[in-house]
Amino acid sequence: MAMTQYQRLVLAARPRGEVQESDFRMETVAVPELRDGEVLVRNHYLSLDPYMRGRMSAAKSYAASQALDETMIGGTAGQVVASRHARFAAGDFVTGMLGWAEMGVADGGQLRKVDTAQIPLSAYLSVVGMPGMTAWYGMNQILQAKAGETVCVSAASGAVGSVVGQLAKLRGCRAIGVAGGKDKCDYVVRELGFDACVDYKAGNLEADLAAAAPNGIDAIFENVGGTVFDAALARTNAFARVALCGLIAGYNGTELPIRNARLLLLNRIALRGFIVTEHMEFWPQGLTELGMLVAQGKLKYRETVAQGLASAPQAFKGLLLGHNFGKQLVKLI
Secondary structure (H helix, E strand, O other), X not given: OOXXXXXXXXXXXXXXXXXXXXXXXXXXXXXXXXXXXXXXXXXXXXXXXXXXXXXXXXXXXXXXXXXXXXXOOOOEEEEEEXXXXXXXXXXXXXXXXXXXXXXXXXXXXXXEEOOOOOXXXXXXXXXXXXXXXXXXXXXXXXXXXXXXXXXXXXXXXXOOHHHHHHHHHHOOXXXXXXXXXXXXXXXXXXXXXXXXXXXXXXXXXHHHHHHHOOOOEEEEEXXXXXXXXXXXHHXXXXXXXXXXXXXXXXXXXXXXXXXXXXXXXXXXXXXXEOOHHHOHHHHHHHHHHHHHHHHOOOOOOOEEEEEOHHHHHHHHHHHHOOOOOOEEXXXXX
């Protein structure tokens, strides 16, 4: 029987400091009638990503703030239920930005049809989706690391960092990760093939990073900021490059001073921040390459999956605190 209603989570209040479950509200809404060019999708997976914390703020940023009392923004993967768009038919698997909801209607031009024959649907929200593209773009367009160079990546066990290190190894680089906890570091080295991983929670960040990168660091893929970024800057070689992807250490309002800023000048470092959705012209190439690597077993990934839409706020809170292992998803069906 066709669904006539579905549930969604809206942003009920702007967080102050850490995100709280009370910042969200569950609502039941009616399935709308489709207009020409629109597609109705039953979401199977919801992607949770650190950038969402920034969107929840009213502060000026690179993108518009998440509106209050509207479906919380988020990437989704699901199956077409009904279509009034020539390129999509019921049964097709698609990814889009339908938000924290069981279902959604999108213009067909905003959806991407995906093939689940060799790649699981969930992977299109991680290693063959926005996180994978973030890693691919940073490595290929900013860091441009060469064989023999040392690449350092923070949040190395996460959805983006795990791909960065593996791409670095495929280029013949030395890949150094920074992650929180022995389990994550063991995974980064033993499963993903990094050369070393530093546990920033162990209390010896600078010394451990120096031991892991005896020849210095040529490229930094930064997801965290704060003391982790500072420690990596301290190990940089001349003409190092920095791809500044995220500053998750400051997403709850913590200040992020850079004590080693002088090294930006002394080592003639090129630092570039980037938002991967501003470079859509690279997505077809990047996603094709990433998909081939996954299908060939050359790119590994891991998922943390919460069950049901109601679990999304707690899972998101955990993501910002580093509780997830690999890509954080919510399974909706």
